[in-house]
Amino acid sequence: MPDPKLQVRGLDARYGDFQALFGVSMRVTEGEVVAVIGANGAGKSTLLKCIAGAMAVRHNAIMFHGVPIGGGPAHEVVSRGIALVPEGRRLFPSLTVEENLLVGGQLGRKGPWNLKRVYELFPVLEERRNQPAPSLSGGQQQMAAIGRALMSNPTLLLCDEISLGLAPIVIRDIYARIPAIVAEGLSLVIVEQDIVQALKTARHVYCLQEGRVALQGEAKTLTREKISAAYFGV
Amino acid sequence: MEWLNTILQGILLGGLYAMFAAGLSLIFGVMRLVNIAHGDLIVLAAYIALVTVQALGINPILSLVLVVPVMAAIGYGLQRGLLNRTLGDDLLPPLLVTFGLSVIIQNGLLELFTADSVKLDAGTVEIESIAVGGGLAIGVLPLIQFALAVAVIAGLQWLFYRTALGRAFRATSDDQPVAQLMGLNNAHVFGLAMALSLAIVAVAGVLLAVRANFDPAIGPARLIFGFEAVIIGGLGSMWGTLAGGIILGVAQAIGAQLDPGWNLLAGHIAFLVVLALRPEGLFPKVDRMS
Secondary structure (H helix, E strand, O other): OEEEEEEEEEEEEEEEEEEEEEEEEEEEEEOOOOEEOOOOOHHHHHHHHHOOOOOOOHHEEEEEEOOEEEOOOOOHHHHHOEEEEOOOOOOOOOEEEEHHHHHHOOOOOOOOOHHHHHHHOHHHHHOOOOOOOEEEEEEHHHHHHHHHHHHHOOOOOEEEEOOOOHHHHHHHHHHHOHHHHHHOOOEEEEEOOOOOHHHHOEEEEEEEEEEEEEEEEEHHHHHHHHHHHHHOOO | OHHHHHHHHHHHHHHHHHHHHHHHHHHHHHHHOOOOHHHHHHHHHHHHHHHHHHHHHHHHHHHHHHHHHHHHHHHHHHHHHHHHHHOOOHHHHHHHHHHHHHHHHHHHHHHHOOOOOEOOOOHHOOEEEEEEEEEEEEEHHHHHHHHHHHHHHHHHHHHHHHHHHHHHHHHHHOOHHHHHOOOOHHHHHHHHHHHHHHHHHHHHHHHHHHOOOOOOOOHHHHHHHHHHHHHHHOOOHHHHHHHHHHHHHHHHHHHHOOOHHHHHHHHHHHHHHHHHHHHOOOOOOOOOOO
């Protein structure tokens, strides 16, 4: 088995008195696409936030290239090469599209991604580069959010619910670009409500239920029955 | 002609008020911090300039070269060492801490420099003036002050909308957690914002000290003028802040012309009228849909 790029081991996370994750473990290898699925409130977004360094967790619960990064700070985790596309896009509303991308790239990490490459991936962003971010459609905002994360030249990209609130045709359009992104040599973790899309995109799938890993395995070995059982806990 | 002169003097004074306001609105915009000690920091800058001028025997305007970086360094240290710890979901802690800071600065200055009022002497430039015809004359010093104020506002505008630091300020202001995820260290960004704010305070403090007498107790009134200029102009707009300062300055000048006792009252009334009729200010930044 190849050395994992990202190793999460026994991760607990809490919001005040509420515990959101219980002993979650997962691994992501170089160049792999991993999907995390589960019902609302299962802890998927929390897991991504923990990996991105935005939550206070045990330092060695999250190892990136063998280095403990649990608990952040988030701005240092980015400089190590982990970028998060946050749930709900969260573009900076008072910045233009291009300024949003530039903020994503302000650390100056070396790598294949720059303004030109992001515009090649999502040509519509170049047409709208000087418009305020909130004036974009939902799908375009999602592209800008992905582009903004890519601008930091991550080697591990975390995408939180990129299909949320988008029309199916737009979702297909965005997912169609995923292979081109992965081809640049990064690993990808997607959190997805759309199970069909998740199984189609990822090689390995984790299913969370009430903060615990209820099921995991190769995407092609997981049956619909197994997933529903893990999803709903019935 | 007398009225034209009054208005002209008010406009020139407004530049100074705009500078009081610019630093205040900058840090409120970036980190939602209301700095009650802002006025006292202006006075602190004036005293630092006084010490510099006395020690080196240089012109007060030249002392800016020293006072600006010193105040900026104080700002960065203050933010990282103290004020960052007060920031959070609650607006009250920074309010209380800066209020305490205000008391400390006032009393510290009182101990060091006594309550006697002092003034910086800028030399002959203080009494020079340019005749603009019709018996009107503009003082060279007020003109320099106004030009500096416009330059500071224009510089801020450029910095906010044309530089990477300005982008970082705006991104952090929009969404702190996401800015952090993009690799911006909020603690550092806030430190830089306070450093910039106090650099502007330094300019304002030196100009104030050259213009009129000052003593350790005049800070809070400068804070009020700054607040009023920000509110009149509309939050988030640099040129609006300049306009706010000018309106406040003109109102005070007109009040003083009618009756010397109405100077401050007229300014406050102008502020209250704007607050009642246009609570968002005269030139609020266009609120893009979010």
